[in-house]
Amino acid sequence: xxxxxxxxxxxxxxxxxxxxxxxxxxxxxxxxxxxxxxxxxxxxxxxxxxxxxxxxxxxxxxxxxxxxxxxxxxxxxxxxxxxxxxxxxxxxxxxxxxxxxxxxxxxxxxxxxxx
Amino acid sequence: xxxxxxxxxxxxxxxxxxxxxxxxxxxxxxxxxxxxxxxxxxxxxxxxxxxxxxxxxxxxxxxxxxxxxxxxxxxxxxxxxxxx
Numbered sequence: 064x065x066x067x068x069x070x071x072x073x074x075x076x077x078x079x080x081x082x083x084x085x086x087x088x089x090x091x092x093x094x095x096x097x098x099x100x101x102x103x104x105x106x107x108x109x110x111x112x113x114x115x116x117x118x119x120x121x122x123x124x125x126x127x128x129x130x131x132x133x134x135x136x137x138x139x140x141x142x143x144x145x146x147x148x149x150x151x152x153x154x155x156x157x158x159x160x161x162x163x164x165x166x167x168x169x170x171x172x173x174x175x176x177x178x
Numbered sequence: 179x180x181x182x183x184x185x186x187x188x189x190x191x192x193x194x195x196x197x198x199x200x201x202x203x204x205x206x207x208x209x210x211x212x213x214x215x216x217x218x219x220x221x222x223x224x225x226x227x228x229x230x231x232x233x234x235x236x237x238x239x240x241x242x243x244x245x246x247x248x249x250x251x252x253x254x255x256x257x258x259x260x261x262x
Contacts, residue, residue, distance in 0.1 A: 072179075075223070079182045082216060086189040089196050089212060095204045098196070102212040113219040117226055117234075126231045129238060130222060136241045141215055144248035148211060151255030152204035 071120030078112025081105045094160035095152050103145035110137050153177065179227055186220045207251045214244030 085105025092098045114130045114137070121127035153168060159177050166176035190213055197209035218237045225233035 075182060079185050082189050082219065083185055086192040090192050095208060099208050102208060106212050106215045110215055110219040113222055117222055126225065126234055129234045133238055133241065140241055140245035144211060144245050147249055147252035148207060151252035154256045155204060157202055157204050
């Protein structure tokens with residue numbers, strides 16, 4: 064194995080580990096908003112790590128350039144979708160978890176807090 | 179490389195378990211959104227394993243389809259209807 068395959072395997076391994084931890088948070092956390100935060104951040108960084116590792120393994124051929132092009136697309140679209148989903152869930156009226164003490168977003172919107 | 183593929187398929191099953199247990203409609207939507215982002219990485223790893231470079235095109239298309247689907251679901255959540 065040459066050096067770029069070894070470095071690429073390590074970077075892809077870091078990305079897969081982030082994906083697994085994000086899915087663990089998706090299963091274990093108590094609330095929609097907590098699940099969205101854990102899932103979206105970890106899975107976005109993990110998918111970017113996988114694509115960057117594929118770019119390191121392949122270099123500047125067609126597969127590597129397309130993988131490198133996918134990184135800004137994931138970084139742009141996934142947080143926007145998660146933000147829209149969190150806003151929609153708050154308007155829909157999903158309760159926050161039991162240990163939550165404050166809901167500033169409801170105060171900003173002039174709505175009753177979802178506690 | 180096959181180990182990474184098996185771990186990612188396990189993550190997709192974890193998302194499906196969350197979508198099945200649910201307890202509320204936004205829970206299921208969050209699980210399906212995260213599974214769409216996971217599928218991009220899974221398809222990219224599959225492109226390395228099989229050596230066919232058209233699978234990375236599938237991953238690039240999947241990013242935008244998952245984004246549009248998530249925005250439509252969020253709009254349905256906020257206004258209870260799809261036309262406005």
